[in-house]
Amino acid sequence: xxxxxxxxxxxxxxxxxxxxxxxxxxxxxxxxxxxxxxxxxxxxxxxxxxxxxxxxxxxxxxxxxxxxxxxxxxxxxxxxxxxxxxxxxxxxxxxxxxxxxxxxxxxxxxxxxxxxxxxxxxxxxxxxxxxxxxxxxxxxxxxxxxxxxxxxxxxxxxxxxxxxxxxxxxxxxxxxxxxxxxxxxxxxxxxxxxxxxxxxxxxxxxxxxxxxxxxxxxxxxxxxxxxxxxxxxxxxxxxxxxxxxxxxxxxxxxxxxxxxxxxxxxxxxxxxxxxxxxxxxxxxxxxxxxxxxxxxxxxxxxxxxxxxxxxxxxxxxxxxxxxxxxxxxxxxxxxxxxxxxxxxxxxxxxxxxxxxxxxxxxxxxxxxxx
Amino acid sequence: xxxxxxxxxxxxxxxxxxxxxxxxxxxxxxxxxxxxxxxxxxxxxxxxxxxxxxxxxxxxxxxxxxxxxxxxxxxxxxxxxxxxxxxxxxxxxxxxxxxxxxxxxxxxxxxxxxxxxxxxxxxxxxxxxxxxxxxxxxxxxxxxxxxxxxxxxxxxxxxxxxxxxxxxxxxxxxxxxxxxxxxxxxxxxxxxxxxxxxxxxxxxxxxxxxxxxxxxxxxxxxxxxxxxxxxxxxxxxxxxxxxxxxxxxxxxxxxxxxxxxxxxxxxxxx
Numbered sequence: 001x002x003x004x005x006x007x008x009x010x011x012x013x014x015x016x017x018x019x020x021x022x023x024x025x026x027x028x029x030x031x032x033x034x035x036x037x038x039x040x041x042x043x044x045x046x047x048x049x050x051x052x053x054x055x056x057x058x059x060x061x062x063x064x065x066x067x068x069x070x071x072x073x074x075x076x077x078x079x080x081x082x083x084x085x086x087x088x089x090x091x092x093x094x095x096x097x098x099x100x101x102x103x104x105x106x107x108x109x110x111x112x113x114x115x116x117x118x119x120x121x122x123x124x125x126x127x128x129x130x131x132x133x134x135x136x137x138x139x140x141x142x143x144x145x146x147x148x149x150x151x152x153x154x155x156x157x158x159x160x161x162x163x164x165x166x167x168x169x170x171x172x173x174x175x176x177x178x179x180x181x182x183x184x185x186x187x188x189x190x191x192x193x194x195x196x197x198x199x200x201x202x203x204x205x206x207x208x209x210x211x212x213x214x215x216x217x218x219x220x221x222x223x224x225x226x227x228x229x230x231x232x233x234x235x236x237x238x239x240x241x242x243x244x245x246x247x248x249x250x251x252x253x254x255x256x257x258x259x260x261x262x263x264x265x266x267x268x269x270x271x272x273x274x275x276x277x278x279x280x281x282x283x284x285x286x287x288x289x290x291x292x293x294x295x296x297x298x299x300x301x302x303x304x305x306x307x308x309x310x311x312x313x314x315x316x317x318x319x320x321x322x323x324x325x326x327x328x329x330x331x332x333x334x335x336x337x338x339x340x341x342x343x344x345x346x347x348x349x350x351x352x353x354x355x356x357x358x359x360x361x362x363x364x365x366x367x368x369x370x
Numbered sequence: 371x372x373x374x375x376x377x378x379x380x381x382x383x384x385x386x387x388x389x390x391x392x393x394x395x396x397x398x399x400x401x402x403x404x405x406x407x408x409x410x411x412x413x414x415x416x417x418x419x420x421x422x423x424x425x426x427x428x429x430x431x432x433x434x435x436x437x438x439x440x441x442x443x444x445x446x447x448x449x450x451x452x453x454x455x456x457x458x459x460x461x462x463x464x465x466x467x468x469x470x471x472x473x474x475x476x477x478x479x480x481x482x483x484x485x486x487x488x489x490x491x492x493x494x495x496x497x498x499x500x501x502x503x504x505x506x507x508x509x510x511x512x513x514x515x516x517x518x519x520x521x522x523x524x525x526x527x528x529x530x531x532x533x534x535x536x537x538x539x540x541x542x543x544x545x546x547x548x549x550x551x552x553x554x555x556x557x558x559x560x561x562x563x564x565x566x567x568x569x570x571x572x573x574x575x576x577x578x579x580x581x582x583x584x585x586x587x588x589x590x591x592x593x594x595x596x597x598x599x600x601x602x603x604x605x606x607x608x609x610x611x612x613x614x615x616x617x618x619x620x621x622x623x624x625x626x627x628x629x630x631x632x633x634x635x636x637x638x639x640x
């Protein structure tokens with residue numbers, strides 16, 4: 001990231017009447033970054049994207065694009081272009097005319113315009129389809145037309161509003177790979193709005209997770225998956241076993257907690273961490289628990305019983321009841337050793353790594369990303 | 371469904387009789403208009419086009435046709451413009467009383483036309499308006515807006531706001547967006563509305579009869595001619611031409627409306 005961010009959002013709020021769609025959001029996005037806004041529907045991610053595009057004006061706060069104060073700049077004068085959720089392909093124009101739409105205003109000479117349209121179509125692998133009508137395109141092709149139509153304008157920032165949600169699973173996964181390599185090829189900032197955590201993890205350089213108009217955490221995919229700051233973030237980004245633990249020692253950089261059957265666990269302490277009742281929430285991802293077979297030994301073990309089993313092809317999801325734990329544990333096991341054949345009720349031993357636990361802020365504690 | 375129809379063998383017969391009653395009288399019109407006799411009785415006397423030829427020499431009729439054309443064009447333009455406003459409001463915005471407004475705009479379809487005609491006549495006289503083609507136009511616009519609005523709503527419904535946003539986003543101005551996106555996308559629906567309302571105006575009798583004063587439109591002229599038995603074949607010829615015009619205009623309108631609907635829906639992923 002260069003010194004000056006490409007997009008700078010400063011204390012932006014957006015009210016619809018008394019409803020807070022965005023609540024004092026601050027965020028910086030770098031040049032050339034693939035940035036995702038991730039959250040459930042109604043979390044404000046689309047409102048934020050539309051404020052950057054110029055379709056929505058914040059109630060307060062400031063948006064700077066490439067150093068230019070842009071809060072009140074109309075959409076047609078911003079160096080941003082958008083790929084709409086429904087693609088919004090102009091139905092009365094063919095593919096070539098759709099892509100050339102924005103260029104017409106630049107009054108390029110005909111050869112230059114043709115070249116740029118052809119380049120953009122090449123980029124999204126639609127070479128030679130410029131005479132196709134909008135209603136002769138498949139879903140994936142429409143999405144590519146929408147991409148080409150935006151990229152041909154050579155924007156500084158490309159905004160993508162849930163661009164893959166209308167595609168079926170297989171095509172969606174293929175387009176994710178293409179989107180990532182396209183971003184690396186053109187090298188401009190991409191901002192993606194999505195509610196699909198795997199999409200955000202797979203594509204992004206950084207992710208902002210949003211709930212209720214606030215940003216809960218901004219971090220790299222790995223950081224956000226492995227070290228979620230709050231229970232809600234952890235829960236939104238895949239499975240997590242939560243448990244209440246009693247605080248034993250609160251030191252400068254870390255804490256020790258009594259995690260019931262898991263024994264004493266030491267955890268790194270996030271900045272601003274507090275607890276009121278001497279208890280904290282800790283979590284461990286299901287894939288960090290591992291079945292022990294036969295006489296295999298591990299430094300940290302628990303015994304339990306299979307309560308439920310779901311077969312997912314390459315993996316099996318197990319629910320394990322452990323005496324002394326309020327909630328059964330979820331775990332994910334690859335099917336190499338026969339986890340898929342474990343009967344419900346089977347007594348098992350499982351291994352865990354105390355370092356895999358994370359300390360999670362309860363959301364009402366109001367730990368906020370800075 | 372297919373299964374059930376097989377057990378009701380009389381259904382096709384019923385449908386055939388239904389269509390016979392509906393369309394046979396209308397089909398008789400062109401048949402007798404080419405018949406070489408002054409009375410409408412079988413057997414047919416022989417083929418002639420003289421009744422059609424006689425229409426051209428009739429200056430009163432040509433004046434009535436010109437009146438109908440003026441009224442039709444004005445009514446279709448006015449009701450389509452007002453219909454555009456109504457359809458856009460209904461499809462684009464959410465506002466208090468939206469359903470009531472939609473219902474009230476459609477209501478003239480179900481009001482007894484003769485009662486409305488009488489009340490419009492009373493109002494016109496009360497305000498000292500001279501009965502003329504203008505009063506006919508105003509009266510017919512009230513009755514054409516519901517048709518215009520229904521045609522336009524189906525054209526506008528597929529028109530997603532994001533099309534206009536995409537245009538702004540690509541650097542176009544508000545006016546440029548209207549010219550390059552909004553208008554072309556909804557144009558077929560607008561043309562369709564113009565044709566439908568023109569056709570309705572062309573055939574409309576009751577309002578024209580009450581409000582036209584000394585300037586008859588075609589239907590009013592036809593009604594006047596029916597008192598003279600000798601004029602009947604000419605009226606049949608004129609009637610045949612009007613049916614032909616109506617069918618052609620409505621067919622074109624429907625084709626355009628469907629094309630508009632298909633196109634706007636094709637543009638959007640669902």
